[in-house]
Amino acid sequence: MSKKVVEVKTLKVGKYVILGDEASKITHIQTSSPGKHGAAKARVEAVGVFDNQKRSIVKPVDAKIDIPIIDKRAAQVLALMGSDVQLMDLETYETFELPIPEDLKDKLVEGVEADYIVAMGNMKLMRVKG
Template identity: 50%
Template structure:
């Protein structure tokens, strides 16, 4: 799910959708308007799920989408190699995530772990 807003209303630390990927805003620089143009905004962002850094330049008055980022809790059901089966604590939905071997070694079946969900993507919210 995503909402629409103006570029000029965004702040550092918030989220924005770039190339259909929810991204966290690292920095924003706004230039002065020129003789024949509008003020421009340069944003440096990093993808929440893929970790790719991106830069975008758009007019301050342009519209963009901001993703709805939910932080949830899930219970670890089973661990098979790097595949972890989880169940959401509120909705009881079952889903599976691929994690690194280091993270899989830290997880224990039956414990609760935080995760992030946005734009039909999910990721464990634990330090690797």
């Protein structure tokens, strides 16, 4: 489980955060101004990278929060097997299978290169090159 700890005020839309033990991509951040006796708070809304669930959290802006270390890699498509695709990593040459996302079903063909991400022990096919 590779992660870093940062302050909530350093988060930006489009970056990643760990909410509910799941890597999530931030879709919206809203901050409130500090009150007479309290600190400023931030409401972070995010969508899970691997399960597409919406999550939100409210924390003081100077509180600590975990962010996942996302490893972006390239692979070559070896075979299409129904709803799964067999890929070979272009650096380590290891082969593995991943489910095909709905938006990539018509773009995948054998021999084409694709990008995938690895985060917190999960892998997901992101896009097809070319």
